[in-house]
Amino acid sequence: MNLRTFPPQVEQLARQWRGEVLTSSTWTQVGDVIEHFESEPFFVRSSEGETGLAKPGTVEPPVHQLPRAAHEKIASDLAFDLGLPVPPVLLWSRSGAGPKQQRYASISALAFPRANPWAMAARLSSRLLPRLAAVASAMAVFDSWVANADRQNDGNLLVSEDDSVSPPVLRVAYLDFANSLAYRWGKGERWWKWEEGVACYPDGVPWDVRSMALAIGEIERFPPATLREIVNRIPGSFLSEQHRTAIREGLSYRQSRIRGIMASMYPGIP
Ligand SMILES: Nc1ncnc2c1ncn2[C@@H]1O[C@H](COP(=O)(O)OP(=O)(O)OP(=O)(O)O)[C@@H](O)[C@H]1O
Ligand SMILES: [Mg+2]
Numbered sequence: 618m619n620l621r622t623f624p625p626q627v628e629q630l631a632r633q634w635r636g637e638v639l640t641s642s643t644w645t646q647v648g649d650v651i652e653h654f655e656s657e658p659f660f661v662r663s664s665e666g667e668t669g670l671a672k673p674g675t676v677e678p679p680v681h682q683l684p685r686a687a688h689e690k691i692a693s694d695l696a697f698d699l700g701l702p703v704p705p706v707l708l709w710s711r712s713g714a715g716p717k718q719q720r721y722a723s724i725s726a727l728a729f730p731r732a733n734p735w736a737m738a739a740r741l742s743s744r745l746l747p748r749l750a751a752v753a754s755a756m757a758v759f760d761s762w763v764a765n766a767d768r769q770n771d772g773n774l775l776v777s778e779d780d781s782v783s784p785p786v787l788r789v790a791y792l793d794f795a796n797s798l799a800y801r802w803g804k805g806e807r808w809w810k811w812e813e814g815v816a817c818y819p820d821g822v823p824w825d826v827r828s829m830a831l832a833i834g835e836i837e838r839f840p841p842a843t844l845r846e847i848v849n850r851i852p853g854s855f856l857s858e859q860h861r862t863a864i865r866e867g868l869s870y871r872q873s874r875i876r877g878i879m880a881s882m883y884p885g886i887p
Contacts, residue, residue, distance in 0.1 A: 686723035708723055
């Protein structure tokens with residue numbers, strides 16, 4: 618599958634960040650903490666001139682309760698391997714963090730210029746929805762695999778119609794996996810075995826059965842060794858052993874159930 622529509626320089630960064638876990642660059646906060654977002658995120662710039670969104674900014678809830686940065690990194694790495702449009706992520710151990718600031722953060726590279734949250738782009742929905750069918754159908758499978766509990770959120774999808782390239786490209790980024798994986802699975806086996814899926818987003822997007830079936834096949838065939846590697850390489854300070862085990866087992870169990878999970882919501886899946 619290749620449903621990634623990031624500009625070439627972001628895609629190049631994505632290849633590099635997929636091979637790394639912790640950033641070795643120096644990052645500086647640019648501007649204030651962005652208000653109205655749960656995790657108190659803020660923009661950062663690196664000594665090399667890259668820009669990203671750092672999150673969580675707050676220590677609440679603590680990492681051992683909700684390993685948000687680890688969730689962002691794991692989801693981004695899995696999506697990269699599957700060809701799905703989640704921006705590149707690195708972990709950031711923020712040594713200068715104050716007592717109320719989160720030391721164990723993630724940085725999500727800026728997806729593309731002039732990114733509009735769906736909240737703003739929705740007014741163009743009659744034009745955009747048909748063009749989002751393939752990517753939204755594949756992302757529903759991915760969200761269902763990782764049990765993303767925050768898809769119905771019009772700040773977590775960014776779009777941009779980029780006409781600076783020929784032919785113009787509709788750039789898309791699906792964001793914010795803080796409340797996925799161990800968010801529920803940390804409560805025990807029964808939670809990752811709970812076969813509930815996540816619907817296509819945004820609402821009203823046409824369902825593309827071919828794209829959904831392709832995504833199901835790719836997740837079913839996702840190499841177990843790569844899955845383990847992606848989860849196991851997260852440092853212990855970002856992810857407790859209990860959560861690590863839940864994430865490994867949850868992903869592995871749901872990999873074998875993903876077809877049934879999707880078919881129960883979208884009858885007609887082969
Ligand atoms: N990689 C990115 N590129 C561009 N903009 C981004 C990126 N990541 C986040 N943003 C912007 O920052 C906003 C907040 O990011 P995000 O949703 O990840 O934070 P959050 O605190 O978890 O949000 P919420 O309150 O929905 O839980 C997004 O709605 C988006 O507008
Ligand atoms: Mg969000």
